Amino acid sequence: MYKIFFLFLLGLIGVSCSDPSNIGLEVQPPSDNIFINDIASFNWQKAQTESEDSLRTDEALNLILGEINDSEFGKNIGGILTQALLKENNIDLGTNPIVDSVIMSYTYSGYYGDLNEFSEIEIFELSNSIYKDSTYYSNLEINNIYFPVNLVESFKLNTDDQEPILRIKLDKNLGQKIIDFGNEFLVDNEAFLQNFLGLGIFAQANNTMLYLNPQGSNTFLKIYYNNDENSLDTLYLDLDLGGDAARINLFNEKNQNTITEDSSRICIQSMAGYKVKISINNVDSIKSLLDKKIINKVVMSFDVEDNTQVEYPAHEKLFLVRVNQQGENIYLLDYTNEGEAYFGGDLENNQYNFNITRYFTQLLYSGSYTYDLYLLPTGSAVNANRTILSSNIQLQVNYSEL
16 A cells, blocks of 8 residues: 655754765555555654854855845845956056046846845955965955955946946046056066955945856956057056956854744745754654555655745755764765755745655664754855745655555
């Protein structure tokens, strides 16, 4: 006979390695396709929201810039530190170069929140170096890392989907300072970075996070000038904000007791926000329910709480990992052996479903697993999404009688 029962939970990425063990699953025997739903009343897990300490954010594909004041999650801030590099060596600026203007531009690949509430940008010259070959995290201490003089004169956020650009006009004195270094410091980037260490970029907004693309076709820092040889024509020094330029995304710390101590729901947030720990209890009781039964399929499901996506969409995808004896996050075999499509985690009909058949079988019978899982946001360093989930998590076990 072919049966299904449900366990309802009353309480819940960095991944270091793959699961080393693999217990084979029984092939589902022929059945008469009769389904029975049983409800297990014991509490088999505890779900708890936890703060994420920090994320590695150097050389990110997207740079998150902005600020959101969320009534549920509080303030969320994204700032940027970046080098600007020469695109070619041995640059000759000519005689008596005079700067006309300085323009910074970023292509943005998307946003979270409301573009109309992006209100102010501040850009500062760095006073300390950052390095391409170093590792940086989102909670980097930035006291005294830049000069406290805002270089922004004006900015324009183009909201045209065909050409999404953030264009910023900077104080031309910055450009003149760079030009005045002279040709000897424009020989290569090693010489150039001795004098110009980079820029810090910050924004004020009520409800906007921009996803800036450092590799975008309209991403650059250009210093427009003329010289004695070209008094009528405008020349420019083109500096690269992508490529080999070191860049770091900075996120504010998030640790609200109202979120981490709320047992009525569980919360996920990107940008070093929140994750969910699931501790599985009463394993012996689960084994008793499955005594003399063959496990065919196990699915863990998480429901998005109603009316929590009005302003801020939930994550398009979440990820589930287990914790090993050393406290490391480990991919489940259902993901590594069967693939992403089989494993699941996509948001569909306000629900996230994970096929954890192999993991569940090993948890019950291998004896080598801890009972802890983590539910994590995907793309946590490159998106600003947040998700509020019901604490009523569902585990569906599909089995056949032995």
